[in-house]
Amino acid sequence: MSQVAYLKIGELAKQTGIAVGTLRYYSDLGVLHPVQRGNNGYRYYSLDASQQVEFIKKAQALGFTLEEIKQILDVRDRGEKPCNLVQNLLDKKIEQLEIQIKQTTLFKAELEEYRTAWINNPNPKSDSEEVCPLISSVSLNS
Amino acid sequence: MSQVAYLKIGELAKQTGIAVGTLRYYSDLGVLHPVQRGNNGYRYYSLDASQQVEFIKKAQALGFTLEEIKQILDVRDRGEKPCNLVQNLLDKKIEQLEIQIKQTTLFKAELEEYRTAWINNPNPKSDSEEVCPLISSVSLNS
DNA sequence: CTAAACTCTATAGTCAACTGTAGAGTCAAG
DNA sequence: CTTGACTCTACAGTTGACTATAGAGTTTAG
Numbered sequence: 001m002s003q004v005a006y007l008k009i010g011e012l013a014k015q016t017g018i019a020v021g022t023l024r025y026y027s028d029l030g031v032l033h034p035v036q037r038g039n040n041g042y043r044y045y046s047l048d049a050s051q052q053v054e055f056i057k058k059a060q061a062l063g064f065t066l067e068e069i070k071q072i073l074d075v076r077d078r079g080e081k082p083c084n085l086v087q088n089l090l091d092k093k094i095e096q097l098e099i100q101i102k103q104t105t106l107f108k109a110e111l112e113e114y115r116t117a118w119i120n121n122p123n124p125k126s127d128s129e130e131v132c133p134l135i136s137s138v139s140l141n142s
Numbered sequence: 143m144s145q146v147a148y149l150k151i152g153e154l155a156k157q158t159g160i161a162v163g164t165l166r167y168y169s170d171l172g173v174l175h176p177v178q179r180g181n182n183g184y185r186y187y188s189l190d191a192s193q194q195v196e197f198i199k200k201a202q203a204l205g206f207t208l209e210e211i212k213q214i215l216d217v218r219d220r221g222e223k224p225c226n227l228v229q230n231l232l233d234k235k236i237e238q239l240e241i242q243i244k245q246t247t248l249f250k251a252e253l254e255e256y257r258t259a260w261i262n263n264p265n266p267k268s269d270s271e272e273v274c275p276l277i278s279s280v281s282l283n284s
Numbered sequence: 285c286t287a288a289a290c291t292c293t294a295t296a297g298t299c300a301a302c303t304g305t306a307g308a309g310t311c312a313a314g
Numbered sequence: 315c316t317t318g319a320c321t322c323t324a325c326a327g328t329t330g331a332c333t334a335t336a337g338a339g340t341t342t343a344g
Contacts, residue, residue: 040310041322097250101243108239182340183292
């Protein structure tokens with residue numbers, strides 16, 4: 001059986017570099033279904049299961065949660081085209097990323113400002129009560 | 143006692159908008175120490191404790207974990223100037239943010255690409271086996 | 285003085301995506 | 315046919331920053 005037709009979980013794990021436990025977790029979650037179960041209870045995966053894993057990895061890399069991925073795949077399993085769903089998720093995700101990039105950029109600029117300020121004035125007034133002018137001077141404008 | 147000198151935890155909570163449970167959590171973690179404990183066991187905070195809370199909030203907003211914040215404050219409590227530590231953390235944090243921004247920007251560009259591709263070709267070949275060309279076409283170059 | 289409001293500790297639960305463990309059954313090579 | 319590698323289920327533990335609950339003691343306003 002390991003010759004053709006199916007992959008056992010360990011084989012899929014080796015192919016994909018994903019831990020066996022994680023694959024079982026995906027299986028339990030319903031994100032990655034084995035094609036069938038043997039009489040022994042073994043999970044048997046289709047030969048292109050590693051592509052399905054790739055799909056999951058890609059979607060994760062793009063910022064989808066396993067729950068969202070499951071939603072997409074569930075829609076597919078009901079025979080529908082999930083593209084509208086995917087596009088909605090995608091639109092939301094792009095929006096979120098935009099916000100995230102902006103905020104992160106602001107934070108970074110702020111941090112750099114404090115670093116610069118600190119370099120120009122390392123030890124302000126000997127024993128001031130401040131923890132550190134670096135952080136004490138941060139204004140919370142967010 | 144609530145007239146002057148000290149703040150009880152609930153008063154600090156009201157001042158800062160941080161839940162009482164969270165303040166206790168900070169206290170347990172050692173991130174925000176009450177000035178003293180009453181005979182009753184009550185936590186009493188200094189009047190400028192809300193500024194300390196602000197400090198914590200700022201540091202969190204800038205991406206520091208409570209553990210890092212605790213490190214900074216522990217150094218301070220030992221009478222040292224934590225600026226070197228803070229600067230190290232800061233440098234690391236700036237670097238991380240930079241990487242994060244780059245990656246997020248890449249992701250977003252990729253997502254936009256797929257969205258565009260999808261809009262130009264909504265339902266490719268009727269019942270193709272693909273889940274969705276949107277995601278199937280994603281290449282994992284990360 | 286009493287009742288409401290507040291505080292305490294200790295413990296458990298939450299989220300997400302796993303990882304690790306125990307105990308038992310199964311399969312493959314020699 | 316045995317031994318080691320593999321698989322199964324079910325459950326506990328991890329991380330970080332909380333939130334919630336129970337049960338008990340304390341304070342304060344009327």
